[in-house]
Amino acid sequence: MQTRKIGPLTVSAIGLGCMGMAGTAGQAAMYGPVDRAEAIATIHHALDIGINFFDTAEIYGPFANEELVAEALAGRRHQAVIATKFGFRIENGRVAGVNSQPAHTREVCEASLKRLNTDVIDLFYQHRVDPAVPIEDVVGTLADLVKEGKIRAIGLSECSAATLRRACAVAPIAALQSEWSLWERDVESEIAPTARELGVTFVPYSPLGRGFLTGSVPRAEDLPDGDYRKADPRYQGENYDANMAAVAVVKSIATAHSASPAQVAIAWLLAKGPDVVPIPGCKRRTTLIDTAGAAALHLTADDIAALDTALPQTAGLRYGSKAALAMTRL
Numbered sequence: 001m002q003t004r005k006i007g008p009l010t011v012s013a014i015g016l017g018c019m020g021m022a023g024t025a026g027q028a029a030m031y032g033p034v035d036r037a038e039a040i041a042t043i044h045h046a047l048d049i050g051i052n053f054f055d056t057a058e059i060y061g062p063f064a065n066e067e068l069v070a071e072a073l074a075g076r077r078h079q080a081v082i083a084t085k086f087g088f089r090i091e092n093g094r095v096a097g098v099n100s101q102p103a104h105t106r107e108v109c110e111a112s113l114k115r116l117n118t119d120v121i122d123l124f125y126q127h128r129v130d131p132a133v134p135i136e137d138v139v140g141t142l143a144d145l146v147k148e149g150k151i152r153a154i155g156l157s158e159c160s161a162a163t164l165r166r167a168c169a170v171a172p173i174a175a176l177q178s179e180w181s182l183w184e185r186d187v188e189s190e191i192a193p194t195a196r197e198l199g200v201t202f203v204p205y206s207p208l209g210r211g212f213l214t215g216s217v218p219r220a221e222d223l224p225d226g227d228y229r230k231a232d233p234r235y236q237g238e239n240y241d242a243n244m245a246a247v248a249v250v251k252s253i254a255t256a257h258s259a260s261p262a263q264v265a266i267a268w269l270l271a272k273g274p275d276v277v278p279i280p281g282c283k284r285r286t287t288l289i290d291t292a293g294a295a296a297l298h299l300t301a302d303d304i305a306a307l308d309t310a311l312p313q314t315a316g317l318r319y320g321s322k323a324a325l326a327m328t329r330l
């Protein structure tokens with residue numbers, strides 16, 4: 001697979017999001033049931049086909065997802081680029097707020113190093129902006145961790161263009177990870193252009209719209225209990241039908257290329273520029289193999305124009321109306 005740059009790191013053009021793999025047996029899965037052995041086999045297969053960029057976070061599980069990634073990478077750590085994230089206050093296994101205080105950031109870094117069974121984290125992201133800690137202080141702490149050899153590169157997630165600019169004035173920011181896909185286009189007006197101007201690689205998360213853009217996810221009422229998407233307004237009722245209209249465009253372009261809808265959705269992001277590295281979430285080898293084929297799919301200018309206008313207005317709020325914390329880009 002072709003490679004792209006994230007600051008000092010060389011990564012495969014397509015990474016692997018590991019969040020949906022959860023980590024602990026019996027744990028409620030975000031996107032359907034998890035087979036732990038299959039999830040680990042998926043990470044092994046990713047390495048075998050040249051995908052070296054793995055995305056996890058302290059909060060996934062919490063904690064157990066980092067351990068799963070470490071278990072899968074045992075003996076092959078040198079082949080992998082590991083990205084993880086800090087920045088939440090976790091109480092009784094749940095997010096209880098944000099916390100990017102310097103001491104907490106250092107504690108989480110040490111704990112993640114241990115869980116990941118490594119002596120350096122390749123890319124350490126602040127998961128959400130903490131309004132109580134100026135971004136200059138957060139990046140100052142992270143720059144110290146780089147100097148100490150605990151992390152290789154600094155990332156931010158879901159911040160505003162103004163925060164990214166302030167952060168870049170303190171130390172090099174290698175990556176911005178925020179939601180970007182055919183149905184989540186908000187970042188295109190200001191945030192993605194700012195990242196490009198500042199030399200920050202954009203890492204689009206949920207690039208398949210949590211599976212929706214593949215056309216294979218049923219409407220909310222038909223999803224099993226515990227599936228995170230059951231409460232996502234975009235999967236419900238009329239919203240589902242309206243959003244499926246865009247998937248019809250994706251499917252028709254896929255058919256013309258003998259490709260899959262997932263490949264088209266990822267190829268559209270790859271075509272945005274060499275400084276874009278999507279991280280689709282695949283917890284099974286079949287979906288990984290299919291999605292990885294996007295790296296070899298070349299969309300025409302007409303395809304891209306059709307995709308750009310396929311869904312001018314996504315029906316339903318991102319994350320739902322209650323999740324203000326996750327929605328607001330500070």
Ligand SMILES: NC(=O)c1ccc[n+]([C@@H]2O[C@H](COP(=O)([O-])OP(=O)(O)OC[C@H]3O[C@@H](n4cnc5c(N)ncnc54)[C@H](OP(=O)(O)O)[C@@H]3O)[C@@H](O)[C@H]2O)c1
Pocket residue numbers: 016017018019020031055056127157158177178204205206207208209210211212214216260262263279280281282283284286287288290291
């Ligand atoms: N920074 C943040 O705040 C943040 C937030 C959310 C996610 N993330 C990161 O971004 C990664 C990706 O996002 P995501 O997992 O939310 O959503 P996603 O990549 O948009 O979609 C994942 C879903 O798509 C399905 N899928 C993948 N390839 C497919 C294919 N070829 N055909 C049919 N279905 C396919 C997966 O199925 P299977 O799982 O069954 O393979 C899974 O249900 C996460 O794993 C996580 O690392 C970061």
